[in-house]
Amino acid sequence: MALNLDDAESVFEFVVTQGNGIKGLVDSGLSKVPEAYVQPPNERIDKENAIKLELPPLDLSKLDGHGPRRDEVSKQIIRAAETLGFFQVVNHGVPLHLLESLKDTTHKFFGLPREKKAVYLAPVTPTPLVKYGTSFRPHKEKALGWKDYLLMQYTNDDEALRHWPQEIRGVLLDYLRSSIRMVKTLLQILLRNLGVEPNDSMIDNFIANKMINMIFYPRCPNPDLTIGIRRHSDISTLTILLQDEIGGLYVKIEEDMDYGKKGEWIEITPTPGALVVNIGNKQWKVQKC
Numbered sequence: 001m002a003l004n005l006d007d008a009e010s011v012f013e014f015v016v017t018q019g020n021g022i023k024g025l026v027d028s029g030l031s032k033v034p035e036a037y038v039q040p041p042n043e044r045i046d047k048e049n050a051i052k053l054e055l056p057p058l059d060l061s062k063l064d065g066h067g068p069r070r071d072e073v074s075k076q077i078i079r080a081a082e083t084l085g086f087f088q089v090v091n092h093g094v095p096l097h098l099l100e101s102l103k104d105t106t107h108k109f110f111g112l113p114r115e116k117k118a119v120y121l122a123p124v125t126p127t128p129l130v131k132y133g134t135s136f137r138p139h140k141e142k143a144l145g146w147k148d149y150l151l152m153q154y155t156n157d158d159e160a161l162r163h164w165p166q167e168i169r170g171v172l173l174d175y176l177r178s179s180i181r182m183v184k185t186l187l188q189i190l191l192r193n194l195g196v197e198p199n200d201s202m203i204d205n206f207i208a209n210k211m212i213n214m215i216f217y218p219r220c221p222n223p224d225l226t227i228g229i230r231r232h233s234d235i236s237t238l239t240i241l242l243q244d245e246i247g248g249l250y251v252k253i254e255e256d257m258d259y260g261k262k263g264e265w266i267e268i269t270p271t272p273g274a275l276v277v278n279i280g281n282k283q284w285k286v287q288k289c
Contacts, residue, residue: 019118021148061091
């Protein structure tokens with residue numbers, strides 16, 4: 001059946017069922033966002049009134065050793081976690097060239113032919129460790145998200161090497177290995193603030209379930225009508241986000257703060273070389289078109 005952009009069932013079949021994704025939809029030459037992707041007004045992002053947050057990133061190199069510099073950064077981490085729940089970090093131990101490779105790897109995968117990506121669609125994927133799709137719950141969402149994604153669960157290196165897509169698994173494993181020290185350090189600081197003295201076993205339990213979610217946001221003709229990821233809270237303890245230079249990450253303020261009032265949305269503007277740390281229960285969404 002040929003794609004009919006004016007027919008919702010045709011669009012769903014092409015994007016979701018066949019696995020062409022949003023990228024395939026854009027590549028088809030559409031001139032307007034299909035009705036299925038038009039978000040209700042309360043879900044759209046008012047870019048004109050959103051607050052642009054340009055707080056300096058936290059320098060994790062100051063955590064090396066002991067003394068006032070370590071205490072200062074630890075307090076900044078705790079305050080950020082308790083208030084907005086999002087903060088950016090630099091000197092985090094992940095090589096900058098690896099961060100660039102991650103971005104390139106994302107474009108590489110989503111640039112593959114449909115046949116190579118569609119083998120990981122939920123109904124047919126050969127492994128529960130890898131899932132490719134578009135909206136997270138396309139059969140239940142009233143308005144679909146403008147994104148494609150590849151979700152990979154990590155159990156161990158052997159299974160990742162066996163099941164993750166061959167084109168990208170090496171870079172992703174390198175990232176996991178290089179970021180683990182940062183994650184453990186952040187957890188130690190946050191747990192000690194709660195009066196808990198963590199040991200290695202406790203930290204290992206916190207990070208036992210690891211996953212990588214690569215998300216691709218193709219350009220769209222009407223970015224004011226749609227959204228990449230609707231408002232949500234993560235179920236993870238920590239989410240580590242890598243933004244590109246386009247940005248588009250928005251976080252909801254839960255209590256009145258120095259830089260905004262409860263209920264307002266803040267844009268976390270990207271900082272070159274930085275990673276974004278998200279405390280899992282904070283609401284956020286992505287406008288990236």
